[in-house]
Amino acid sequence: MAKGGEDKKEVEKRNKDLFISAFKTTVPVLLGYIPLGMAFGFLLAGAGYHWIYAFLMSLFVYAGSGQLLAVALLAAGAGLTEFAIATLLLNFRHAFYGLSLLENFSGVGRVKPYLIFALTDETYALPITTDIPQGSSKSLFYFYIAALDHFYWITGSVLGAVLGSVLKLNLEGMSFVLTALFVVLTIEQYFNSKTYFPFLVALSAGALSLVLFSPDNMLLASIVLGTLILIGREYLVQKKQSM
């Protein structure tokens, strides 16, 4: 976003600084996506598929749990309709991410389609919790975060597909980095908002869904349940005020 008369070198330097700060933000995702992507690539290669498919899937689908589900469906010999329905159901939680980003994404310009495409759990969590460095472009910062995360994911899955069977790295437990990332981001949200209610809703909806639904379905179920509680409570508050 160069302004007239501004030195080109200065813009370049500012963009480079922004890239570095986006990189620092995404380091936990790097450490999480490499082992997770490797697990996916390893499984797909184990099912007998060339690594190029791991690459293509990670490039065009870019959904961690969705791609692991795809491997399971491939192994089960599922039909196209099953692929479509299972993917829609598993990833439907992402629709709720977009709902909370409508305003935030309204001014990001031509990178918007890519930002929407790249809306994984982690790429949703980082922009909503990270402050944009002062005086820099929001769209460029978000784009760097999304593209870096995407790049880590592709790299991990290709590495897993190519080296999975050769390499004997003990990465057990490394994917805990994503759990830790979400814990930290949740606490940051608490520091920023100082409200307890969304957390209480999450705890109750989460616990209930763990009991009632299978581990694969609990996230979508709990997000739907929690959103209904949030709406219901808002409705009650408004009704009280109008009385």
Add this chain to the structure above:
Amino acid sequence: MLNTLQMLITIVVIALATFTTRALPFICFGSRQPPAILSVIEKNLPPMILLLLVIYCLKDVQWFSAPYGIPELFTTGIVAGLHFWKRNAMLSIFTGTALYMILVQLNVFSFI
């Protein structure tokens, strides 16, 4: 096993299904104003979803057999405590991850 064409079609289908879920709210509310109730809950959705993602990450823990989720709960507690104390994201995340890797790889809680 699928042949090349079948595999490519399958990837296109999964990609479109995934993109649809992500684009849906932007398509629905791209041109018209979202309902008022939505803008009110908009600020409450992110904290709720983030905590649900934490719970989701712990969904495969076996709570009723040894080691009863103790490595996960212990490490999550350390991460949270460290973050409330120092509020340094990298410190909390990497201390927690390293600790967890040591706990599970050396099977520290095997005595339980």
